[in-house]
Amino acid sequence: MTETGPLTGYKILDLTQFESGTVCTETLAWMGAEVWKVERPGTGELGRYSIAEPDQDSVGFILVNMNKKSITCNLKSAEGLDLIYQLLKEADAIVENMGPGSIEKLGLGYDKCKEINPKIIYAQIKGFGMDGPYKDYPAFNPIATAVGGMPAITGFPGGKPLQSGLNLADSGAGYMCAMSMIAALLQRERTGVGQRIEVAMQDVVIAFGRSSWEPYYREGRPPKRVGNGMPLEDVGPAGMYPCKPFGENDYVHIYCSRHPGSKHFSNLCRIIGRPDLLEDERFATPRSRFQYKDVLDPIIEEWTGQHTKQEAMDILCKADIPAGAVLDCDDITKDPYLRKRGMMVELETKDRGKLVVPGFASRMSENHVPYKPSPGLGESNQEVYQGILGLSDEELQALKEKKVI
Incomplete structure (x- = not known):
């Protein structure tokens, strides 16, 4: 050629x-x-x-x-x-x-x-x-x-x-x-x-930061820092969750969409064996789930901690739940x-x-x-x-x- x-x-x-x-x-x-x-x-x-x-x-x-x-x-x-x-x-x-x-x-x-x-x-x-x-x-x-x-x-x-x-x-x-x-x-x-x-x-x-102007005009102030959360809006679940064997980069990022009609959260509850969460009014909306993230996140972490980051990513994504293992240079190279x-x-x-x-x-x-x-x-x-x-x-x-x- x-x-x-x-x-x-x-x-x-x-x-x-x-x-x-x-x-x-x-x-x-x-x-x-x-x-x-x-x-x-x-x-x-x-x-x-x-x-x-x-x-x-x-x-x-x-x-x-x-x-x-x-x-x-x-x-x-x-x-x-x-x-x-x-x-x-x-x-x-x-x-x-x-x-x-x-x-x-x-x-x-x-x-x-x-x-x-x-x-x-x-x-x-x-x-x-x-x-x-x-x-x-x-x-x-x-x-x-x-x-x-x-x-x-x-x-x-x-x-x-x-x-x-x-x-x-x-x-x-x-x-x-x-x-x-x-x-x-x-x-x-x-x-x-x-x-x-x-x-x-x-x-x-x-x-590259053009999406920052969405919350800027919606809230009338510069976007705040949200750690591993969703920068466009206060929604949950959205963050890094630890996985076994709990090394420095053993995390999976999970994000459930903020858009109406999304099945991400209901799918997540089914996968982690907690369908009862769907009946809890604290977790009824993306914003309310953010408000009670201190309650919700440990429940999700209990499940992710039973899997490696790659296992967690595979299981979640196959259930149409956006998730990404935190890959470092060594992971990517190999x-x-x-x-x-x-x-x-x-x-x-x-x-x-x-x-x-x-x-x-x-x-x-x-x-x-x-x-x-x-x-x-x-x-x-x-x-x-x-x-x-x-x-x-x-x-x-x-x-x-x-x-x-």
Whole structure:
């Protein structure tokens, strides 16, 4: 089968680092785009090596740089910048997520890139809107989620706001940028016009939290923190219930719908052997069940405690009761279905042997791009600089000696 995907033939100049930008370009690469990852000569991008292991690629780097080609270039040298200008003429898009103002200082702002290649798709990921009061502020995932509204609704009543353990702002901004770039490339096919794309991590988190505006307008105040409950409304049952053998992540989340006509609660009462609860007026409605959750939850916990989290999930879901086992990285990595599906993929790495890591979340019937490990530093210099720009062996060697690449 030919190794092609929906983006095969498109060339992306990748000036990203850490997570948000690298997730964007990795997503494009997984769909067949040829991604030229530009790194510093000798040291690579800032996320390539960890402090503890400076001589081998970090797992974090491997996770977000699969299927790319690494080229080295000193962007602060005139000769290095000229190489990037030449590559811009051959590229369909350029992506960067540097700190505020950094790309402009390097001489690679939008106006300059558009001058070199009028059809370029120019994509940027920043923490905040580039025309607003926070445009010069630094931002990482926890900062973006804080100003995007997520911690304000995460945590237990009366407690501090809590951050999620997931990098939602980083990866979310990466996916949003990739989606926008694909749309821009499609539009360019029709119009012949390139464009600038700006994705702010704060905006992405706000968009993820759109459901918060339902209780906000209904109750006239920001939504309160509800722990493991239902954030849209005070309903029950909705929460985490412990399972055997009662380890740190041995829980199942159960949620019975708030909507009229739902059979979730009646099904739950039947499954746990307590049909009598349906005759108790305290549990007559989703809201009343929330009001008396201190009575109801221990009854449910008595049943879940007799099962493992996976057993509980299977029994409940087969009875049309929404439930989810709390799976951790170990559970997910060892899940045979996720391996078969291709969500978790086995990757042979240069420094770390075989790793099982998350792959591309979408299944596309005509995407035939195989997974490839993250590139070694500068391993595609010859392929790109000679194959794309036509540099000779002598020119390439001279650039290496001057530490331009």
